[in-house]
Amino acid sequence: MSKIVVTEFVSLDGVFEDPHLWHFPFFNDAAGQYKGDELQDTAALLLGRKTYEGFADAWPKMSGDEFSDKFNSMPKHVVSTTLENAEWNNSHIISGDVAAALADLKRQYDQDIYIHGSGDLANSLIQLGMIDEIRLMVHPVVVGKGRRFFSDGTSIDALKLIDVTTFDSGVVLLTLQPSTQDATADTGA
Template sequence: MSKIVALVYLSLDGVMESPSWTAPYFDDEHGAYAHRQLFAADALLLGRETYEGFVQAWPGMTDEDGFADRMNSMPKHVASTTLRTTEWNAALIEGDLAKEVAALKEQYENDILVYGSGALIRSLIAEGLVDELKLWIHPVVVGKGKRLFPEGTPTSTWVPSGTTAFTSGAMVLDYRPAGQE
């Protein structure tokens, strides 16, 4: 059975929206970490907005280390109530999100990665379906924008499960839901 692993770029003040502010911190070290995460996964699970951004950017990309090929070839599952069709090796999740994602966890052996997709991550957390949060913290204060956990988010408890520091100053903080350590 696979795990749902949510990977989120965040600023110090918790902003996740339009993460162009991450660019100065992305280096070979950061890239190698991202490469390991992607190649350890069997599929992607994306919200509509993230999917629409990715499908505009990724299909035409290539690189020498195979990251783009892996991103483009792996199965993608898109949670949306407004999309009617998908492309780029993607399938719409139709019906009950919790049931469909639970079935996906049974279908795959390795991780299912969720990139960005704040509303989707919050929904999955509420259903107890996120097995690991990987918060990529960047040493920048953005000041405004959508946050992963906006005001009013229900309380949940998470246990640290790892830390990765990059020489650029960015860090990945790993958390698992309390009770799943």
């Protein structure tokens, strides 16, 4: 059974909006290799409508490399009550019982299902306890304004730190697991 994994670029002050404006100076070969490997381990994308529309406008224009070819060909599941047509290759709309649909998707795939962007969707699923893992590539920059990944009102009882990876560019990858258990349980504190 697959996991639902949120993977995001964020600044030190938590901004994830418009990463193309601030993350490229820190995106080196090692980070590119990581993101490429991550994508190869992905069975499908899970997107909110706004992110889907942006991706569907941009990605089909890119092809000819392993990353964009995989991104364009893989299954894409869009959670939306307003989107009527999902015309980007291999796209499917989820508009009914989201929890049941996601449970079915997790059983359907052997590899994980990734959420990129889609802050509203990610925050809603975090609140519902439906996210299995959160991967934040924290960039050494303070953006100062813009939408933060964890929106106001989002609360998580505890996050368990699973792994930390550092890149020479200063980016730190935090791999976290939402948990309802006390975060100090393993330390005896």
